[in-house]
Amino acid sequence: MISQSPLIPGLLLLSRAPESQVTTADRALSTMEIPVFTLDAFTNLPFKGNPAAICPLMHELSDDLYQKIAVEMNLSETAFITRINPSDDFTTGSRFRLRWFTPTTEVNLCGHATLASAAVLFQHKKNVNPVLVFETKSGDLAVTKQGDRYVMDFPLNPPTQEDPNEFRDIIKAAVGNHPVQDVHLSSNTKKLMVRLADSCDRSVLTSLKVDPVSLQSSERSGRVKGLILTMKGSPDCQPGYDFYSRYFAPWNGIPEDPVTGSAHTVLGSYWSKKLGKKKMLAYQCSSRGGELELEVRDDGRINITGQTVTVLQGTITL
Numbered sequence: 001m002i003s004q005s006p007l008i009p010g011l012l013l014l015s016r017a018p019e020s021q022v023t024t025a026d027r028a029l030s031t032m033e034i035p036v037f038t039l040d041a042f043t044n045l046p047f048k049g050n051p052a053a054i055c056p057l058m059h060e061l062s063d064d065l066y067q068k069i070a071v072e073m074n075l076s077e078t079a080f081i082t083r084i085n086p087s088d089d090f091t092t093g094s095r096f097r098l099r100w101f102t103p104t105t106e107v108n109l110c111g112h113a114t115l116a117s118a119a120v121l122f123q124h125k126k127n128v129n130p131v132l133v134f135e136t137k138s139g140d141l142a143v144t145k146q147g148d149r150y151v152m153d154f155p156l157n158p159p160t161q162e163d164p165n166e167f168r169d170i171i172k173a174a175v176g177n178h179p180v181q182d183v184h185l186s187s188n189t190k191k192l193m194v195r196l197a198d199s200c201d202r203s204v205l206t207s208l209k210v211d212p213v214s215l216q217s218s219e220r221s222g223r224v225k226g227l228i229l230t231m232k233g234s235p236d237c238q239p240g241y242d243f244y245s246r247y248f249a250p251w252n253g254i255p256e257d258p259v260t261g262s263a264h265t266v267l268g269s270y271w272s273k274k275l276g277k278k279k280m281l282a283y284q285c286s287s288r289g290g291e292l293e294l295e296v297r298d299d300g301r302i303n304i305t306g307q308t309v310t311v312l313q314g315t316i317t318l
Contacts, residue, residue, distance in 0.1 A: 005058075014183065016314035020104060021030075022253075031317060031318065032317070032318040033147065033315050033316070033317055033318075034055050034057065034069070034315065034316040034317075035055065035056055035169050035309060035313075035314075035315055035316075036053055036054070036055050036073070036308070036312075036314055036315065036316050037053070037054045037055075037116075037120050037122065037124060037265070037312065037313050038052070038053050038054075038073075038075070038311050038312035038313075039052055039054060039116035039308045039309065039310050039311065040052055040291070040308065040309045040311055041111075041113070041115045041116045041119075041261075041306060041307075041308050042112055042115065042257065042259040042261070042284070042286075042290035042291060042292055042306040042307070042308075043259070043288075043289075043291070043307060043308075043309060044148070044307045044309060045159040045288050045309060046142060046291055046309050047288070047311070048290065048309075049112070049258065049259050049288060049289070049290040049306075049308075049309070050076065050112040050241060050257065050258040050259035050288065050290055051075050051076075051258075051311070052075060052078070052079060052110075052112050052113035052115075052116040052117075052122050052143065052259070053069075053070075053073040053075050053077075053078040053079070054078075054079050054081065054113065054116050054117050054120045054308070055069065055078065055079070055080050055081070055316070056081045056085070056090050056120060056121070056125065057080055057081065057082045058082075059082070059102075060082050061080070065318075066078075066080055066082040066099065066101050066106070067101055067106070069172065069316060070102060070103055071103050072316075073221065074103055074113075074253045075103075076102060077100045077101065077102060077110045077112065077113040077259045078100070078101050078109065078113070078114040078257070079098060079099065079100050079101075079117050080098070080099050080101075081096050081097070081098055081117050081120070081134075082097045083097075084096060084097055084135065085129060087305055090121055090125035090127065091125050091126055091127055091128060091217055092120075092127075092128060092129075092130055093127070093129075094129040094132060094133060094289075095125075095132075095133045095134075095135065095247075096121075096130070096132065096133075096134055096135070097134070097135050097136075098114065098117055098134035098135065098141070098212075099136070100113050100114075100136075100193040102159055102249075102252045102253045102254055103253045103254075104252060104253030105252055105253065106137075107262075108136075108137040108138055108189075109136070109137070109138040109154075109155075110188065110261065111152065111154065111260060111261010111262050111263075111264065111265075111304055112259055112260065112261050112290075112306075114134060114136075114141055114152055114260065114261065115144065115150055115152060115304075115306050115308055116308055117143075117212055117277070118132055118134075118143035118145070118150050118152075119150060119308040119310070122145050122150075122289070123310065124310070128145050128317070130144065130145060131143070131144045131145075131314065132259070138154075138155060139155065141154060146305070147303055148276055148307055148316050149293075149306065149307050150305065150306065150307070150308070151224075151303050151305045152261065152304045152306075153303060154261065154262075154265050154302050154303075154304045154306070155265060155301055155302070156265055156268065156269050156296065156300055156301050157186045157188050157189050157191075157265040157266045157269060158186070158196065158266075158269040158270070159184035159185055159186040159191070159193055159266050159269065159270055160184060160185060160186075160187070160227060161182070161183070162183045162184060162185045162192075163183070164180060164183045167183060167185075167192060167194075167216040167219070167224075168206065169219065169220045170192065170215065170219040170224065170227065171194055172218070173211070173214045173218040174194060174208070174210050174211070174215060174227055174229060174248070175194065175196065175229065176208075178196060178197075178200060178204055178208075179196070179197035179199060179200065180194055180195065180196060181195045181197040181198065182194075182195035182198065183195070184266075184270060185223070185224070186265075186266045187223070187227075189226070189262060189265070189266060190222075190223065190224055190225035190226065191224075191225070191226040191227070191228055191262075191263060191266050192219075192223075192224045192226070192227050192266065192302070193228040193230060193266055193270060194227065194228065194229050194230070194231050195230050195231060195232075195270075196229065196230070196231040198231070198232050200231055202231065202234070202244055202285070204231075205229060205230075205244055205245075205246060205285060206246075206285045207229050208229065208246070210229075210246075210248055210256065212250035212255035212256070213250070215227065215248055215250055216250040216251055219251075224251070225249060225251045225252055226247060226248065226249040226251070226252070226263065227247070227248045227249070228245055228247050228260075228263050228267060229245060229246045229247075229248075230242065230243055230244065230245040230246075230265060230267060230270075230271075231244050231245075231279075232244075233282075233283070238306070238315065239281065239291075240283055241269070241281050241282060242271060242275055242277065242280040242282060242286070243267065243271045243275075243280070243281040243282055243283075244282075244283050244285050245260075245263065245264075245267055245282065245283075245284050245285070246284065246285060246286055247263045247284065247286075251252070256286060257286070258284070258287070258289070258290060258297070259284045259285040259288070259289070259290030259292070260284060261292070261304050261306075263284075264282060264292055264294060264302070264304055265302055265304075266289075267282065268280065268282075268294045268296050268302045269296065269302070269306075270275060272296040276313035278296050278297075279293075279294065279295045279296075280293075280294045280295075280296075281293055281294070282294055285310070290306070291306070292304055292305070292306055293305035
């Protein structure tokens with residue numbers, strides 16, 4: 001029942017009807033329950049890799065609500081899986097719609113949350129198909145289950161070489177006075193890739209303290225929405241990483257992303273040419289760390305393979 005407040009004109013008061021008068025339909029209208037899973041991607045250990053929140057939904061929600069849930073989850077990405085064919089369910093369907101939100105915005109491509117979304121459908125929804133296809137802002141993305149690993153079919157985003165002086169401020173903010181060997185930009189993804197000189201030890205990359213506020217203020221042209229720092233790996237030392245990286249995207253509300261599939265659509269292209277290899281093993285050396293297997297394909301795409309671990313399963317009640 002709705003009535004006027006006797007004390008504050010214009011204020012509406014909502015009173016609860018007696019329990020006997022509350023119908024099941026009323027309860028359905030007043031509450032919404034959304035399943036949510038948190039998975040650590042690109043790792044086989046909990047609390048490593050990159051956590052993503054995954055919400056499989058029977059119906060689309062508003063963009064505003066998607067964004068609010070992403071803010072609440074407060075991870076680098078929250079992904080929403082919805083059905084394309086109303087007659088499908090999450091066990092039998094093979095094509096779904098997939099969208100990714102950071103705490104501040106929707107993004108066009110996310111690797112770890114795609115990996116985690118496939119894992120939710122394969123592991124928790126017991127999907128019967130060998131391959132799942134997600135319709136996304138970056139086109140169709142197929143994910144194939146291979147044992148305890150998942151192979152993602154992603155676009156390749158070759159970067160172009162740039163004059164380091166054009167990005168002098170952002171490079172300075174990120175790496176200080178450490179020597180830089182290469183600067184490339186993927187204009188398609190707005191990711192700037194800065195390669196540290198081969199004379200640098202891996203500890204140089206891992207010990208960098210990158211201030212997200214300084215980084216964001218050093219680049220306001222709109223050309224850059226993410227910064228990749230990378231260096232040549234140690235393929236002769238076990239487990240034989242071909243290259244290392246770290247990734248920062250304060251422009252999208254992500255100070256540092258632990259393990260970034262989309263960054264490797266740029267890195268894979270660059271390092272494949274530099275190393276003369278199609279298959280590579282990469283390590284993103286954030287504090288959590290994560291491992292990615294890459295295969296640059298002749299058709300201009302890249303396979304990115306990784307594992308996941310489920311660390312949380314619950315319900316968002318609205």
